[in-house]
Amino acid sequence: MMLKNSFISMVKVPGVMLEILVLRREGAEQSCGRILSSPSTAHSLKSAAILRHSHARNKGSKDKVKSPPITLLPSASSNTTAPSQTRIVSDIKENYVSEDNDDKDGDLFTDVYHSPKLFKLNFEEMEEIFKIYIYPDGDPKTFYQTPRKLTGKYASEGYFFQNIRESRFLTDDPDQAHLFFIPISCHKMRGKGTSYENMTIIVQNYVDGLIAKYPYWNRTLGADHFFVTCHDVGVRATEGVPFLVKNAIRVVCSPSYDVGFIPHKDVALPQILQPFALHAGGNDHVCRTALGFWAGHRNSKIRVILARVWGNDTELDISNNRISRATGHLVYQKRFYRTKFCICPGGSQVNSARIADSIHYGCVPVILSNYYDLPFNDILDWRKFAVVLRENDVYQLKQILKNISHEDFVSLHNNLIKVVQKHFQWNTPPVRFDAFNMVVYELWLRHHVIKY
Known part of the structure; x- marks a missing residue:
């Protein structure tokens, strides 16, 4: 369903045809793109700024988040990545990524990092002598x-x-x-x-x-x-x-x-x-109309419960079977694009690329696991760009996600695309x-x- 005052227009990009849904919201317009051609044209989309930035902005409008994001804080007795009880609170300081940052390292000075300045200094020392x-x-x-x-x-x-x-x-x-x-x-x-x-x-x-x-x-x-x-x-x-x-x-x-x-x-x-099938998700939070998404095999207890409890829900897109990455006109990847929160439950295997997929496509990861040592956990504060839950929270999953305000979601999303994505890319x-x-x-x- 389209938002009020939205409209559709067709835009040509070399080698690809896009269908652009322009959404007017809060005094600003933003475009959503949908690929109409074959997957081989995905590389051409990287140069299509219309998919990553606002289609047009009203004069004086600014794309900043003025309220801090929701964070899920662990109790003192729990591990750092799996809170023993879910407490949805607002952090005192602002957590959005400023677009006015003039530092040469861009968004390094944000609290997405546990200690931004210390990370910068240590990183430079490492580059010199390690x-x-x-x-x-x-x-x-x-x-x-x-x-x-x-x-x-x-x-x-x-x-x-x-x-x-x-x-x-x-x-x-x-x-x-x-x-x-x-x-x-x-x-x-x-x-x-x-x-x-x-x-x-x-x-x-x-x-x-x-x-x-x-x-x-x-x-x-x-x-x-x-x-x-x-x-x-x-x-x-x-x-x-x-x-x-x-x-x-x-x-x-x-x-x-x-x-x-x-x-x-x-x-x-x-x-x-890698290589990713499609370009990275950008400043497209207005286009993300689905609440949550997961598709995969039920090869662990938490995945079985997730599929049983939410498999028929109308707001959470939960599929029992994994969607092939190679077929179906990139159905799997496209669902990342239109979703706000991507569920990342623990599985039976020692590896999973779902978290990195979520980050690349700009979908806020929802870590649903009791014991999970997240990549770069010593450096990054995952609560500033992800939602971290214990497995028992699966029964309240939809309500937890719905309780996250639009402003808080935008803050999580901005931190994800402006700071975190580059850390989850091999070159x-x-x-x-x-x-x-x-x-x-x-x-x-x-x-x-x-x-x-």
């Missing part, structure tokens, strides 16, 4: 194996392997290194059909060989070593080597504690399925403040607590 040494030993077909195409659910691991070799942080001198990278990648072993038991033996023999040949592990018993894995195969293979898991830093797409994730030691690697070569640099910054933070 060095990582990669062990050269081992069969490259078994250990260091970057996929030919950085796509699919293992892409984050592949991007990190490639980015570290392209970055300023790499050193050939182990005496200059702050951390040591063990280039274990189970991607090749998985493709060969190697059993978990044999993978564990291969990994253990490789690490034992490094310890015997080089003196660096024994200096800290491996505390200044790290490895990266972003799939269940790698997690299971390395868990069979207890001294590696307990001592070294694990950079892993395993944010739940049931896989032995230790928040103060390990790093949550964001799982990002080659890496770009400042992108996913690779944020992961390296997490490693930089952990190296400070290592005692020699």
Whole structure:
């Protein structure tokens, strides 16, 4: 249903035809675009500013949020990402992203970060002095194996392997290194059909060989070593080597504690399925008319409850079966565009790209899980661009989302698109403040607590 005083117009962009729904709201006009051509034209949309910015603005109108966003605060006894009780409150200070920020780093000085100025200073220091040494030993077909195409659910691991070799942080001198990278990648072993038991033996023999040949592990018993894995195969293979898991830093797409994730030691690697099928969501909050969206497999208790309670609701778009990303004229991705809040329930697997999808398409993530160590949780205040709930809140989910005012939603959305999106994007070569640099910054933070 269209808002009052809205109208439809057709706009031509090279290689694509758009249907523009212009919405008049609160003295300003904003456009919503819908793709009418094939998915191959998605790249052309990146240059179509009409999808990202206001179609027209009345004189004197300003697109700022004047009220602070709703935050969900945990009780003192709960963990940082899953409040033991949901308390919807307003923060005292303003949380919107100012468009008048003249700082050279743009939106860094916002409270989306726990400590913006400290993050900026530490990040600059990291860029100047941080060095990582990669062990050269081992069969490259078994250990260091970057996929030919950085796509699919293992892409984050592949991007990190490639980015570290392209970055300023790499050193050939182990005496200059702050951390040591063990280039274990189970991607090749998985493709060969190697059993978990044999993978564990291969990994253990490789690490034992490094310890015997080089003196660096024994200096800290491996505390200044790290490895990266972003799939269940790698997690299971390395868990069979207890001294590696307990001592070294694990950079892993395993944010739940049931896989032995230790928040103060390990790093949550964001799982990002790139390339994205469509362009990033922009300043399009007026176009988001659906309250909530989730589509997926019921492979966990919370997902079963979510589908049972809200599967037939008229305001929450909840689907029992996952919509294919490759078919259906990009139906799955388009539903992110028109939705305010995208539900991200915990699943049975150690990885999920749903959070990164929500961030990319500008849909405010709703984290619905009791134990979830979110990516970059040491740096970002997730309550400023997401809604964090415990699993018991699933029964009140719709009311919780409806209680979030329009102004508070706009603030969450603005923080998401103006600050957070760049942190959940892989690039080659890496770009400042992108996913690779944020992961390296997490490693930089952990190296400070290592005692020699």
